[in-house]
């Protein structure tokens with residue numbers, strides 16, 4: 551089984567655990583989510599899911615995303631100036647750069663930043679439970 555099939559399977563299991571029946575439409579949505587690497591929004595997920603199953607409605611997309619989000623296995627990102635975008639939560643922790651001109655989302659991870667955040671929290675008497683870091687950026691022209 552490849553990674554995407556396994557990832558889609560995990561999403562299915564999580565939905566079943568919620569008592570959600572895996573319909574053909576939902577299976578299509580899960581496959582699209584598992585394959586996405588670009589943090590698509592609901593409209594884009596809908597477009598891709600319809601390539602697999604024409605009967606997928608936008609309402610089903612929203613309901614499925616809500617159930618997956620509830621389970622903590624899909625992360626919703628509300629980046630400024632864009633509709634909510636989604637990714638599966640199983641990826642290792644990473645932060646995001648949002649290109650303010652194109653809306654592109656770039657993932658990065660910095661051990662330096664992770665350490666610094668833990669230090670700052672500790673100085674204030676806290677342990678970091680989780681965090682999200684978003685850098686709004688413009689590509690350099692040179």
Ligand SMILES: [Zn+2]
Pocket residue numbers: 589637644645646657
């Ligand atoms: Zn990401």
